[in-house]
Amino acid sequence: MAMVSSSAPPSPSQWAPALVQVYEARYAAFVRLAYLLTGAPSVAEELVQEAFISTHRGWERVREPAAYVRTAVVNGARSWGRRAQLERVHRQATVAPTHQEPDELWDALGTLSERQRAAIVLRFYEDVPDDEIARMLGCRQVTVRTAIHRGLAALRKEIER
């Protein structure tokens, strides 16, 4: 039956080919990054989808699609992390474990601030240079280095308990 649509949805062809390419090539990698940043697999995919939406919407100002999406993922994860942290404080609840197998270092990662966690994941998983991390996190390079240093110290301290 021929349908009369009530709105004019964009078709896939309206998406920029470069964004399509990034989506097909990097989607899974971004989800893994989001997972490391949040520790929540169910949230990771949502964040990545949001990041692609955001990139699509802001396409006119996007120069490097992959970098833009990655920054959007990091920002989304940080926002989510702040809310989750506030929620935990508010409810005085503990974080539910996401894995059955004990992993002290992974658990310790969850105790870091969202900035420390993001800096460590970007440095040690994505191998992003400090200046790029600083740009993504909206802070100075020295702050990134401090966050990484303190984050590592906190991780070490946590697992030595």
Add this chain to the structure above:
Amino acid sequence: MKAFEDEVRDMLRRRAEDVGPAAPPWRHLDATALQAPVPDAGRGRRLVAVAAAAALVVGLVGLRLAAKNDAPAPPAVGVTAQTQPPFDPATSSAVWPVGREGTPTSWFRTAFEEATRLHPPASDEPDEVALAYLRERFGTTAVTLDDGGRHDPPIVTYRWRSSGSTGHVYLRRIVLPMSFRLFGRAWVVVGATSDQLRITGVRAESGRLQFEVARHETTAAVARVHLPSGPTEVDLAEPRSIDVALDGPATIRVDLAHHALTEWRIDPPQPPPPGKPSANLEGILEVTPNLTLTQAAARFLRERFDLGEDLAVEPVGGSSLEVRYRSARIGSGTVRMGTTEQASIVVAVVGDGLMVESSTITDDARRVTLSSFLPGRVSVRLSSGTGKTIGRGSTSLPGVDMLAGLPVTMTDEPDPGTAPVAEFRVDGPRGTTVAVYCLIG
């Protein structure tokens, strides 16, 4: 330290393998785009967002069917070949969300997602959903839609035809609040009417659901009235009255086997449950020195909502920092307070029945996921610390047990360092309720 850094690297790589998503097909990515706020889009383009785990028929017991041989025929009003259904399609709860009966509230998220994955057609084409619904209800594929439907966003109405019977079926467009990766648009059936059935005298109050069933321009002798225990046949030689116990939401569903159907959902009036704000309530709405908690709460409400004497407040008591309020103009709810030695602090106004599940921010938009016990039009206004409006959004909420994702169009930048204040308002047939608090994120 170097060795420890390597340990961290190894752990991250190992953990990254915990998730192995495959890129969703294009359909999904395309669908997500449909939710992006469209600049200058009119209200009609704002996708109504209702994730629908609709109702179970609850608590219908003690059916009493009585022939009305001595009673006069019911007045000739009700569900016939009318253009107006006996329910409001914009706010009525779904009777068939996306391909099957609604799921229990407690299962809401997962069950709904399962339903959308496993039970097509969670389609973005309303005619597909309408036909699937009618075919399932009639148990036959001999159902047709007469035309392309009447589109009045977010509602689409079709004229259906089956074995000589005719009627209307009503669908409402929905958007999933969180799992939007699945479908940008989906449609729920919120009701159907049949020209061959008259349902009159519908009353849902005092724990009873009552209505009368009669045939209209048909020789059908028997109608089926669907109850949780299964369909019950009633003789249509005379109008029949139905009187059942009502303990929660219920569905009125009557059909003539295979060729006529009238169905919609009843959400009887109940006191709304306490509202639920988004997780963080650390913002401050107002600091008032030299007033008690109750006085400060009353003052805030009166000034914010221009209330006069129509406001009753009372402290919850004990060590609680909460004040209950009630007003004909803004409903009932709780003012959450804080205190210092010299001042009372208004932290939030949480209207009964309005639940805000989450709020998220993207670069240029904000999305609030909420549900409301009270059906109606829900709107949110975001303001900066100085009171300037920086964003607005509105949608229809169907009420009980529903979630909605509400896109908020940001019109201005928030003030740096201050959280925007969100003022929610639900206006519907059961009155108005409000909520005010900072959205931090």
